[in-house]
Amino acid sequence: MFFRSKTLIGSTSAALGLLAAGGARAEWGLNFPPPAAGVAQEIFDIHMMTMGIATVLLVIVFAFVFYSLYTHRKSRGYEADQHFHETWFGHWSWVIIPVMVLGVDLTIASKADAVLKKVWEVPEGKDFLDVKVTGHQWWWEFDYLDHDIKVESRYIPEEESQELYLREVDNRLVLPNNTKVRFLHTSADVLHAFWVPELGFKKDAIPGYVTETWADLNREGVFRGQCAELCGTWHSRMPLVVEVVSEERFAEWKEEQNQLKVAALAEASADKTWSMDELMAKGKEVYDTKCAACHQVTGLGLPPAFPALKDSPVAKGPIAGHLDIVLNGKEGTAMQAWGSMNDLEIAAIVTYERNAWDNNTGDVVQPADVKQAR
Numbered sequence: 428m429f430f431r432s433k434t435l436i437g438s439t440s441a442a443l444g445l446l447a448a449g450g451a452r453a454e455w456g457l458n459f460p461p462p463a464a465g466v467a468q469e470i471f472d473i474h475m476m477t478m479g480i481a482t483v484l485l486v487i488v489f490a491f492v493f494y495s496l497y498t499h500r501k502s503r504g505y506e507a508d509q510h511f512h513e514t515w516f517g518h519w520s521w522v523i524i525p526v527m528v529l530g531v532d533l534t535i536a537s538k539a540d541a542v543l544k545k546v547w548e549v550p551e552g553k554d555f556l557d558v559k560v561t562g563h564q565w566w567w568e569f570d571y572l573d574h575d576i577k578v579e580s581r582y583i584p585e586e587e588s589q590e591l592y593l594r595e596v597d598n599r600l601v602l603p604n605n606t607k608v609r610f611l612h613t614s615a616d617v618l619h620a621f622w623v624p625e626l627g628f629k630k631d632a633i634p635g636y637v638t639e640t641w642a643d644l645n646r647e648g649v650f651r652g653q654c655a656e657l658c659g660t661w662h663s664r665m666p667l668v669v670e671v672v673s674e675e676r677f678a679e680w681k682e683e684q685n686q687l688k689v690a691a692l693a694e695a696s697a698d699k700t701w702s703m704d705e706l707m708a709k710g711k712e713v714y715d716t717k718c719a720a721c722h723q724v725t726g727l728g729l730p731p732a733f734p735a736l737k738d739s740p741v742a743k744g745p746i747a748g749h750l751d752i753v754l755n756g757k758e759g760t761a762m763q764a765w766g767s768m769n770d771l772e773i774a775a776i777v778t779y780e781r782n783a784w785d786n787n788t789g790d791v792v793q794p795a796d797v798k799q800a801r
């Protein structure tokens with residue numbers, strides 16, 4: 428007996444300790460985050476209704492338990508009723524109570540069924556903003572199909588993001604408020620999952636398939652989620668940040684994106700010969716964002732999965748072979764084709780890889796060389 432009560436005290440204080448430690452670290456919140464879309468609000472409402480019903484039942488059941496224990500305690504000499512089942516209530520309680528429970532269950536289930544249908548059936552119509560969301564190892568790609576805008580979104584390293592480490596990205600998914608958005612989910616490599624709690628749904632991104640979800644946005648703000656499907660060593664580094672802005676701000680943002688695109692295109696197609704220093708500087712920037720997840724900033728890779736580029740036979744071998752693997756990737760491996768980057772970016776990365784980390788080949792690859800290799 429003594430031993431048992433000691434373990435009880437021990438485990439209770441351990442549990443309290445855990446609670447205290449968790450409370451100190453986590454943001455103190457009691458409920459789900461407030462929804463930012465109509466359907467998400469309906470899901471939230473079912474949750475609140477269920478909590479309400481559960482609370483009422485809890486009070487009734489506990490009141491009954493405490494009353495029974497108190498009134499029928501042994502010290503009062505209470506004797507168990509041997510004939511309860513012969514009374515009217517004893518008879519019918521076996522029917523009435525399950526029927527009441529079933530009534531509660533069906534109330535919740537019918538509401539849930541109606542909302543689930545809404546979540547499931549993406550409405551048809553032209554008044555939607557279509558965004559294709561592609562999961563990659565380990566970043567997100569957002570294509571605004573009606574606006575010809577493409578956004579690449581990657582986590583920000585700890586030094587720069589600090590307390591928002593793994594919660595912030597370089598380019599957010601910017602969406603206009605009071606708009607219905609249709610998301611088309613797919614993946615370029617393995618399974619990922621799009622999950623932003625304020626939007627109310629979670630959807631797998633499956634290579635080779637396109638699945639749909641939608642949200643009728645109704646609140647401005649920044650909503651943070653993450654990839655919710657284990658997708659490899661950097662799964663934890665796929666935060667999702669949705670920023671819902673006013674319609675005017677969204678129009679501005681679109682304009683900014685278009686200008687950026689035009690500027691990048693003009694830079695890349697300029698008939699210019701770049702210096703080694705220019706290419707190295709640009710190459711490092713692009714390499715660190717797009718390639719370092721696997722090949723590492725140090726160029727040492729993570730063998731055997733991701734080969735080192737320092738002293739790599741490809742990075743120090745013929746330029747043609749190097750350009751080929753970057754442009755076309757290598758089928759059946761995590762090395763995807765990077766041909767969607769512009770000539771300048773590829774020229775810069777390849778120059779960088781051939782000269783960084785003591786590779787020192789002295790080779791300078793120009794955008795014109797990349798154009799020819801395509």
Ligand SMILES: [Cu+2]
Pocket residue numbers: 562563618619620654655656657658662665
């Ligand atoms: Cu993922």
